[in-house]
């Protein structure tokens with residue numbers, strides 16, 4: 001039990017460091033068990049340093065930086081223990097355009113590597129543009145949702161409706 | 163003490179109902195004191211029904227709907243008790259384009275009515291376009307922030323930098 | 325194991341039966357605020373065994389049943405069905421599609437059915453935790469949760485690791 | 490009362506002295522992730538008397554002092570100055586501009602100065618709660634807080650009402 005948890009930890013940490021550097025375009029980060037001897041009692045700590053900055057408590061990171069660090073962790077779990085499906089609900093809400101592109105590149109790579117299917121909810125045009133297909137959710141009848149296949153053009157139109 | 167709190171409550175509620183209808187393009191909402199007899203011991207509850215939908219617990223609202231309801235509450239406090247300055251840090255992060263426009267219309271109106279100065283942090287091009295002036299925050303030297311006046315064109319360029 | 329299709333009926337704002345295909349690659353879900361995107365994410369969580377009403381933004385589990393609109397009366401039943409394609413333990417052979425569904429009736433409670441037979445919530449949660457895709461595992465990131473992963477306390481984050489191990 | 494100008498020096502990522510004018514109407518603050526926008530919002534909160542390090546994303550108040558970068562050593566002092574234009578009680582007459590500043594020295598602690606004289610944190614918090622603009626009142630909505638207003642418990646929300654009353 002303890003050995004398996006420790007080995008998963010090592011694997012997730014390895015992926016986390018690589019993904020962090022990819023999502024931040026540099027910098028470094030690592031995972032730490034607060035009690036390396038007893039992983040079941042330990043906490044999982046995050047140490048993160050964006051490129052060019054100083055190592056500080058992760059709480060001080062910006063909203064966008066926290067999103068990227070969180071994504072590095074989620075994808076690291078995925079690479080260590082693949083799953084048939086990954087659902088992401090507006091994980092790009094706090095990201096600027098440059099970081100959205102990096103997030104999309106990493107997600108595409110994870111999808112290719114692990115054969116995982118992704119369901120991605122987003123308001124971001126850049127994200128929509130990278131999807132293999134789009135479903136639009138509408139409420140033409142107020143209070144009642146419907147689903148319909150949409151093209152990218154239609155999706156962008158839907159965004160702008162007042 | 164109690165009378166003053168009750169009268170502020172009545173005033174904030176009045177503004178809240180109007181602002182909610184404006185931000186949602188309809189629907190209705192109200193504020194309630196859980197203990198009308200003892201406002202200092204009471205909780206401040208929110209009842210909100212977007213247009214065409216059923217009255218339900220506010221927890222069930224979507225991310226964007228909660229943002230709008232929260233904004234209606236914040237601006238209601240403002241109209242009841244104006245303040246020299248209002249600072250909003252990425253309050254439009256969860257809003258679609260149509261709702262961003264409604265938020266901006268309401269904020270402009272509150273600014274005009276109360277003479278309040280607003281400082282608005284945003285990644286949204288529609289929001290940037292409505293500002294009277296823009297300051298860009300940059301880190302040309304990594305880890306060190308600088309402030310510079312920017313035009314709308316420059317601000318939109320800055321958004322796209324990788 | 326693959327998850328190939330999801331069907332919602334009377335679940336939250338999805339009054340009428342709605343099916344969404346879960347195909348290879350990246351599928352995007354778009355639409356204005358409040359139209360029902362996160363409700364679909366929660367339907368998936370719910371059919372996979374989510375046991376907390378608060379985890380679905382409600383105060384009780386019955387909050388997932390269509391509560392009506394300006395033009396329609398509320399429903400008494402909500403049902404979500406998920407199609408699982410094997411190989412998947414002894415549940416499904418290679419390429420075989422089986423149905424997992426969850427149904428809740430107002431005033432009665434919810435029940436799970438797998439391959440037509442009633443199963444317990446625990447069985448469903450175990451089925452998915454093996455593949456590390458469960459209602460609360462690392463594979464479903466709800467709205468607002470990605471930032472919380474970083475802000476949350478260290479011991480909560482370690483539990484995520486345990487669920488993956 | 491008007492707030493006309495803010496100056497940051499050694500505060501978080503603002504190593505060099507930086508001034509931002511707070512003029513009439515709507516002023517936008519833009520820039521990429523992590524460049525320092527929320528740090529400016531927190532500088533305002535801090536100089537207005539914010540007493541909780543956690544309210545500024547830190548674990549101790551010294552976390553607001555510039556901690557260095559790849560190219561610079563860390564500082565020992567952070568200072569933020571806010572210019573207040575009267576009328577404002579007996580602090581400033583009509584049109585008169587006065588300076589409120591807060592300064593923190595590593596290992597020593599922080600101190601407030603108003604019109605050149607040292608004042609207590611309490612005095613600063615009171616100064617602003619009268620005009621209902623204070624570090625924790627309804628007038629500064631930090632990143633992620635607008636949704637929390639709706640999700641938070643009823644009694645926390647009532648306290649907001651009290652601060653406004």
Ligand SMILES: Nc1ncnc2c1ncn2[C@@H]1O[C@H](COP(=O)(O)OP(=O)(O)OP(=O)(O)O)[C@@H](O)[C@H]1O
Nearest residue numbers: 224225226336357358359360361362363389390391
């Ligand atoms: N049981 C129910 N019956 C009917 N409608 C419901 C029920 N539960 C929730 N809703 C409605 O569903 C809507 C929320 O949908 P959802 O959270 O999926 O929106 P969304 O598309 O994710 O929007 P956003 O982009 O703002 O996040 C709310 O307006 C809520 O009133």
Ligand SMILES: Nc1ncnc2c1ncn2[C@@H]1O[C@H](COP(=O)(O)OP(=O)(O)OP(=O)(O)O)[C@@H](O)[C@H]1O
Nearest residue numbers: 062063064501522523524525526527528554555556
């Ligand atoms: N004491 C400090 N010294 C130096 N840098 C600091 C200090 N405290 C915080 N920072 C840095 O400031 C950055 C956060 O800045 P801020 O939160 O203002 O970004 P932002 O512009 O709001 O970004 P976002 O758009 O993602 O919200 C972090 O990268 C953090 O490392």
Ligand SMILES: [Mg+2]
Nearest residue numbers: 224225362467
């Ligand atoms: Mg949503």
Ligand SMILES: [Mg+2]
Nearest residue numbers: 062063527632
């Ligand atoms: Mg920020």
